[in-house]
Amino acid sequence: xxxxxxxxxxxxxxxxxxxxxxxxxxxxxxxxxxxxxxxxxxxxxxxxxxxxxxxxxxxxxxxxxxxxxxxxxxxxxxxxxxxxxxxxxxxxxxxxxxxxxxxxxxxxxxxxxxxxxxxxxxxxxxxxxxxxxxxxxxxxxxxxxxxxxxxxxxxxxxxxxxxxxxxxxxxxxxxxxxxxxxxxxxxxxxxxxxxxxxxxxxxxxxxxxxxxxxxxxxxxxxxxxxxxxxxxxxxxxxxxxxxxxxxxxxxxxxxxxxxxxxxxxxxxxxxxxxxxxxxxxxxxxxxxxxxxxxxxxxxxxxxxxxxxxxxxxxxxxxxxxxxxxxxxxxxxxxxxxxxxxxxxxxxxxxxxxxxxxxxxxxxxxxxxxxxxxxxxxxxxxxxxxxxxxxxxxxxxxxxxxxxxxxxxxxxxxxxxxxxxxxxxxxxxxxxxxxxx
Amino acid sequence: xxxxxxxxxxxxxxxxxxxxxxxxxxxxxxxxxxxxxxxxxxxxxxxxxxxxxxxxxxxxxxxxxxxxxxxxxxxxxxxxxxxxxxxxxxxxxxxxxxxxxxxxxxxxxxxxxxxxxxxxxxxxxxxxxxxxxxxxxxxxxxxxxxxxxxxxxxxxxxxxxxxxxxxxxxxxxxxxxxxxxxxxxxxxxxxxxxxxxxxxxxxxxxxxxxxxxxxxxxxxxxxxxxxxxxxxxxxxxxxxxxxxxxxxxxxxxxxxxxxxxxxxxxxxxxxxxxxxxxxxxxxxxxxxxxxxxxxxxxxxxxxxxxxxxxxxx
Numbered sequence: 001x002x003x004x005x006x007x008x009x010x011x012x013x014x015x016x017x018x019x020x021x022x023x024x025x026x027x028x029x030x031x032x033x034x035x036x037x038x039x040x041x042x043x044x045x046x047x048x049x050x051x052x053x054x055x056x057x058x059x060x061x062x063x064x065x066x067x068x069x070x071x072x073x074x075x076x077x078x079x080x081x082x083x084x085x086x087x088x089x090x091x092x093x094x095x096x097x098x099x100x101x102x103x104x105x106x107x108x109x110x111x112x113x114x115x116x117x118x119x120x121x122x123x124x125x126x127x128x129x130x131x132x133x134x135x136x137x138x139x140x141x142x143x144x145x146x147x148x149x150x151x152x153x154x155x156x157x158x159x160x161x162x163x164x165x166x167x168x169x170x171x172x173x174x175x176x177x178x179x180x181x182x183x184x185x186x187x188x189x190x191x192x193x194x195x196x197x198x199x200x201x202x203x204x205x206x207x208x209x210x211x212x213x214x215x216x217x218x219x220x221x222x223x224x225x226x227x228x229x230x231x232x233x234x235x236x237x238x239x240x241x242x243x244x245x246x247x248x249x250x251x252x253x254x255x256x257x258x259x260x261x262x263x264x265x266x267x268x269x270x271x272x273x274x275x276x277x278x279x280x281x282x283x284x285x286x287x288x289x290x291x292x293x294x295x296x297x298x299x300x301x302x303x304x305x306x307x308x309x310x311x312x313x314x315x316x317x318x319x320x321x322x323x324x325x326x327x328x329x330x331x332x333x334x335x336x337x338x339x340x341x342x343x344x345x346x347x348x349x350x351x352x353x354x355x356x357x358x359x360x361x362x363x364x365x366x367x368x369x370x371x372x373x374x375x376x377x378x379x380x381x382x383x384x385x386x387x388x389x390x391x392x393x394x395x396x397x398x399x400x401x402x403x404x405x406x407x408x409x410x411x412x413x414x415x416x417x418x419x420x421x422x423x424x425x426x427x428x429x430x431x432x433x434x435x436x
Numbered sequence: 437x438x439x440x441x442x443x444x445x446x447x448x449x450x451x452x453x454x455x456x457x458x459x460x461x462x463x464x465x466x467x468x469x470x471x472x473x474x475x476x477x478x479x480x481x482x483x484x485x486x487x488x489x490x491x492x493x494x495x496x497x498x499x500x501x502x503x504x505x506x507x508x509x510x511x512x513x514x515x516x517x518x519x520x521x522x523x524x525x526x527x528x529x530x531x532x533x534x535x536x537x538x539x540x541x542x543x544x545x546x547x548x549x550x551x552x553x554x555x556x557x558x559x560x561x562x563x564x565x566x567x568x569x570x571x572x573x574x575x576x577x578x579x580x581x582x583x584x585x586x587x588x589x590x591x592x593x594x595x596x597x598x599x600x601x602x603x604x605x606x607x608x609x610x611x612x613x614x615x616x617x618x619x620x621x622x623x624x625x626x627x628x629x630x631x632x633x634x635x636x637x638x639x640x641x642x643x644x645x646x647x648x649x650x651x652x653x654x655x656x657x658x659x660x661x662x663x664x665x666x667x668x669x670x671x672x673x674x675x676x677x678x679x680x681x682x683x684x685x686x687x688x689x690x691x692x693x694x695x696x697x698x699x700x701x702x703x704x705x706x707x708x709x710x711x712x713x714x715x716x717x718x719x720x721x722x723x724x725x726x727x728x729x730x731x732x733x734x735x736x737x738x739x740x741x742x743x744x745x746x747x748x749x
Contacts, residue, residue: 200630203538203559203607208631273539317517319537321558 005029007427008041009386009420012050015350016057016375017358025055027382030425034378046427048420050386056353057374058090058120058383058423059334060361062150062179062257063233063305065326066092066122068114070099075310075403077111081118082401083308083330085428088356088418090383091121091372092330093364096132097155103127103138108146119428119436120421121370125150128167128178134159137167144174149365152179154233155280157215159185161222168226177255177363179231180219182240183281187211192321194267194282202270204320209237209288212281216240220247220254229253231363234307236262236281238291245300255363257305258292260336261327261408269408275316275323276406279309282325289340296355297346303360306333310404327408331400334387335414342389343415349389357385386420393417401434437563437611444737445567445615446587451733452571452726453585458495459729468736468747469498472529477520477544478555479505480536484700484724485555485564489532492731496747501528516540517547524548530735533557551738559602565699566608568730570616572723573654576695590617595648597623597680598658598707601630605699606658610638621648624680627669645680649689657682657698660707677706687712695719 009025014035024039025032041047061084067075077094084092094111096102102111108124115122126143130136132153140151151171157180158164164178171178191207193199199206216232220243223230235241235256247254261279266286269277277283295301309326316323329336334356341347341355360366361373371381392415397405421429428435440448458466474493478486481504493500503523520531528550533541538558545552556562573592574585594613600606600622613620614637622629622641633641664670677683682696687709690696696708696717704710713720736747 195631197632197634200601200632201607201635203557203561203602203604205559206631273542314515314517317515317543319516319535319540319543321537 006042006045007422007425008039008045008047009050009055009384010047012053012055012386014055014376015353017354018375020350025376025384027384027422027425030382032376032378032380032382035376048386048427048430050419052388052390053419054349054353054387054389055376056385056387057357057376058372058385058421059088059356060364060366060372061089061092061306061308061330061333062303062360062364063154063307064092064094064330065097065309066094067310068098069110073312073403077114077118077122079401079403080308080310080330081115081120081122082434083328085119085421085423086401086418086432086434087330087332088334088385088387088421089120089330090385090421090423091123091361091366091370093123093125093150095154096125096127096152101127101132103130103132105139105142105146108143108148112146119434120423121366121372123364123366124148125152125154125179127151128153128158129163132156134163137163137170140167140171140174140176144176147369149176150179150231151176152181152233154179154181156185157181157183161218164219165222165226168222168228168230172226172228177229177231179233180215181233182212182215182219182235184211184215187214191282192278193270194284196267196285198267198270204270207282209239209284212237213239213243216243220252223247223252223254227253232256234259234262234281234305235301236284236288236292238288241291241295241300248300255302257303257360258296258301259307260304260329260333260340263289263292263296263304263340264336265408270320273320275318275320276327276408276410278320278323278325279327280325293340293344293346296341301355303363304333304337304355305360306330310402311406313405316406326406328400328402328404328406330402332395332407332409332414334418335416336409338389338416339414382422382425384420384422385418387416388419389416391417437561437566437608440563442615445570445612448567448730448733448737449571449574451736452730455732455736456726456729458732465495465497466747467497467749468732469493469496469739469741472498472739472741473501473527474498474530474532474735475501475503475523475528476532477503477523478534479516479540480534482534482556484727485534488727489555489731492728492735495728496732496735498735516544520544520548524550530738553734553738556604559604561608562604563608564727564731564734565605566612567734568723568727569609569656569697569699570612571730572697572719572726573695575722575726576719580693588616589613592618592654593621593652594618594654594656595621595623595652596656596658597645597682599628599660599664600624600658601628602661603658609656610636614638621652623648625670628664643679645686649686650691652694653691654695654697655682655690657696657708659699659701660703673706681706682708682712684709684711687715687717690717697723700724
């Protein structure tokens with residue numbers, strides 16, 4: 001913790017569910033003390049300049065792979081949390097596909113303990129099934145008792161419909177949300193990229209959009225049957241959005257996220273054969289991108305989540321078909337999303353922040369526990385992201401705080417950069433530099 | 437294949453005309469690439485392509501180096517990148533790369549200083565096969581007309597028959613034939629056609645082989661991999677042979693001057709009947725023979741160490 005207990009965020013535009021307003025923000029003892037124009041800095045206060053910047057509640061990532069335990073060469077809780085802080089996040093949800101999987105109370109305790117000293121709050125998602133094997137239910141109740149609010153076998157969907165039905169019914173009185181990675185493994189079998197004109201030209205086996213949509217349709221039917229809520233991870237196709245819209249119109253308790261890379265990049269990138277563009281679900285077509293952006297605008301999609309998936313350099317130097325899928329994204333998520341949604345005129349700045357901050361905070365229950373997602377009013381926990389929307393920069397993965405380098409935006413120019421991040425009043429990032 | 441383009445293809449074919457003459461000499465060897473080193477890196481087994489490239493390099497007087505994945509340090513866990521960088525460090529001018537993964541030669545080209553030739557990558561491309569096929573077609577057309585080999589294949593109607601979806605030969609073949617002006621038809625059951633043909637320069641794609649037989653000038657027959665039955669794409673070899681095999685009966689319905697090609701190795705009696713493969717229409721043996729001259733031309737085209745006249749002295 002910083003010795004200084006007062007921080008003045010000066011000269012910015014504060015955004016939140018209520019809209020935008022020009023105001024200074026005074027933080028004392030980890031909480032917002034005052035919001036208003038021309039606040040005076042108390043003696044000894046740290047003054048963070050935010051002229052021309054947006055001052056948002058800290059971002060919340062629903063979908064972060066921190067790889068610890070088992071994959072520490074790619075990432076640790078500490079390195080991933082540092083990358084998150086640099087990206088403007090105050091909290092992340094760690095996915096359970098570690099080795100071993102987070103499928104028990106003791107695993108949850110271990111990862112929460114690793115997160116205790118991290119730069120951002122680390123929440124944990126538990127596995128739905130033991131070992132994510134899709135055969136037997138994991139102890140959802142024991143994990144829920146430790147505060148786990150999101151359960152998923154992410155990396156895989158639960159293939160067995162009967163088992164997922166049980167999970168939804170069993171979870172009904174636990175006040176938790178099951179989250180599905182929608183991928184029918186039979187339809188997707190062997191697919192290394194999106195099935196379409198590029199896979200056909202490149203001779204790389206594709207996985208059809210239907211592999212995602214068929215499982216999504218089944219899962220929506222299970223939500224209808226059980227009445228339990230479900231969150232859909234990284235939706236990527238126009239067809240999925242049509243299914244989601246119908247479920248939403250019917251009033252079913254479903255939420256969904258999209259990743260920054262699915263909002264920005266198409267399957268044409270694979271023509272370079274660089275496995276940095278290999279990801280699951282795969283990069284789709286320009287028509288899918290247009291539909292995903294429109295769904296962000298209309299409010300059909302609830303959140304932008306990174307699916308930050310670190311892999312060591314050598315793994316991504318394998319040939320395309322043997323390299324593992326996944327991309328890092330915590331440090332570029334806001335800039336990439338800003339470019340796709342705000343610079344294009346599709347969304348207002350506050351609507352963009354809603355997808356990255358307060359809406360995902362609600363889905364993960366981090367609004368109630370930890371006070372993430374704002375709004376930044378007196379008394380609120382001081383989780384703050386200060387974003388300069390004008391700074392242009394070239395993405396250089398070698399400077400990433402992540403242990404991995406597999407950014408699909410490497411060498412590309414993005415607009416808008418996180419300047420400062422406060423987590424519970426601690427200035428963890430100042431002027432774009434992590435403070436510890 | 438797309439990298440080479442129409443002009444590049446035509447230049448390689450003209451060079452190959454010159455190198456083909458070399459094969460007729462008593463001592464079929466020229467100094468074209470003397471002092472240069474050509475390494476063949478076959479990460480996937482191959483007989484004909486490997487021997488063809490090595491023969492081509494030797495006939496150009498290049499020094500050759502040969503690498504195959506079995507019995508190499510890749511068995512000790514060495515990565516593709518480390519392997520090719522090690523070989524590059526020995527001072528190699530050209531690497532000829534065959535790999536089971538699409539795009540592997542393109543990745544290698546980004547890592548090494550040597551020029552890289554794709555000798556077949558996964559189900560992506562096999563450009564030298566397509567070049568030697570175009571060369572063989574020009575040669576056959578020239579013999580028929582009694583003149584020089586034509587500059588292009590404009591108006592020639594070619595049916596590519598078989599497992600286009602999983603075939604690197606088909607992808608290169610379609611691009612090369614279309615670049616030279618041929619009209620390309622794909623013939624296969626839907627399970628063996630690519631899921632999308634957007635951007636493919638083809639005149640038609642479908643399962644009606646019999647309807648096309650009387651219309652086409654060339655039947656290019658692809659090898660059928662036996663795995664396709666296990667993965668549920670075909671009911672049986674027999675049914676495939678019945679519907680898509682180039683049988684003697686079907687060959688009899690071809691136009692009198694129509695030609696038959698196959699990239700090998702053939703499953704005689706499956707995609708092609710033995711008597712058709714050995715008939716006067718068949719260019720199969722010539723395809724193999726011409727592979728050497730075309731690969732000499734490709735190596736020379738990449739390095740261009742001297743004028744052609746000098747190289748052929």
